[in-house]
Amino acid sequence: MVFRLLTLAITLVVLASRPASALPTMIRIGYMDCASCHISPQGGGPLNAYGRGIDEAQSLRAQDYQPTPDRRLTHDVRLVLQEQGTWNGQTGTNFFRPRLMYRNATNLSRALRVSAIVTAEGADAPRPALSYDPAARPSTLFVNTALLHYRPRESLEFAIGRDQLPSGVNLPDLAIYVRSRNRLGYYDAPTQLKMYWGAKRYHVMPFVYTAGGNEPAGEAETGGGTLAEFDLLGHSRTVAGLTVQRGTASNGDRRMVGAYARVGFGRWGVLAEHDITDRTRNGPTLAAFTQAATYGQVFWAVREWLVASGIGERLTVDAPFEQRLAAGKAEIAARLSSQATIVVGVRFERNLITRRLAKTAVVQTAFKTVK
């Protein structure tokens, strides 16, 4: 019983884990990918000067941003406080997770830079511990990102180091099935080499990767893949993309193919992704099965600084690890200033096999320094 409660609590913490970095909802006003506002074209990490201006402009305070003249070093400190409660009909748990992050991007030359994100946290938030895909080991002090970037021109960048792998719709919530069930959790930071090649209407991100060092025995994975997306109508508001990935580990392999879309209509928009993963799991007998994860979100900018979302998710895992989950979430995110944001959400997850329902309420506040 204690183990089950602990597992449930950890799972629910993961459900609310979000690094509050990339904001794909910005597609609604024509920002079709992360490269517009983030120094890293994959998103996450420090914002570039223009992104900091947009960050401030899209806040309740909405004032002009005055950048510092130092263009070599960009860094900030971010404090995230997360409180959540969970009920499964019989028991309830509360969880408080504070995190302190240091994020840095330093230009070594016109084309070279290094970047890093280091997190110290008061409570772990691993992705669900699955028998066919154990979670990476958490750490109180964790290096989320440590990359060396080479950008010979604006539209082309190479990066090597440890980081999260590129992902489809690129949502900041790491708990959603399309992320947490595809090794895109908070502590998944494999060593990788990746390329970003972008133009006005498309970008491509091929990558190869190997272990990050914190995987359980037999789970160190080596593989590669690519992400490719295209602005269908050419107005920066209708992006569709594909992802493919193949990974091999001692304990099993996986092959994933996914499709995703980001569509914006001014004050509202839709984010959607569907991934299918064929997995094998080595053991006394070889198990081969398929996993399908679906995500859909409709969001509405009530105000520029206040965005409400309705989210639906579905997960299907075939035997011998059969799982059928469906989840719904309502969320309101308010950006009070470029330094302070607050997110309030409720989530319902139903196990379609056991009919069990879990309810989660989350309040997350985040503060950061702005240079």
Added chain:
Amino acid sequence: MTSTFVWSRPIVAVAVAVFAVTTFAAAQSADQGSLVEVKNGTAAFEVGTNVGAISVHGKSNDLTARLRMRQSPEGAVLEGIEAAVPVKSLGTGMGLRDNHMRKYIFTTSDGQQPDVRFSADKAVCTKADARQSTCELTGNLAIRGTERPFTVVLKVSEDGDTLRAVGDGKVTLSAYGIERPSQLGVTTEDNVKLRFDLTAKQTGSRPVATSGRRQ
């Protein structure tokens, strides 16, 4: 370079107005010199920047236009075309950017923000087929009180009592003496693309714009 987040939607709006006018003309069949008015027309614009992934889009749903329309052996003739878009109705979806746009693009040296206006003495439409016609509108477009020649070609299609006009245009900021907006390393291009897509229903003898579409 001055401040950022600015663009020239008014131009688009004007073009839309022109567009609407054309649409009306197509609907007026054999009437002579009837007056056509457009309200709540929609105009949209897009301008690229020096950063590939960033472009700026905006629109107005408050375009108004007036013209007289009559039929001639060559096709519909539009006369006395006047269209306007209030600067305050132009929006990009970001309030601070809109403020910059109005301040740095549309405000005159004496602090006024005159409507963006288009005027043309006359335009002749040619029938492409029974339901479609093409109208080339050549006139003057005024931005912050400065007039420059402006031409837009509109394709007008008719479906029952519904008319739809679609056209593209282009405005060069430098032609108006407007400095390209720049903010935090992102600078707009000099050329602003305009896109017009307007639908109108004929009410009695006077079509009225009922909706617009942003591209």
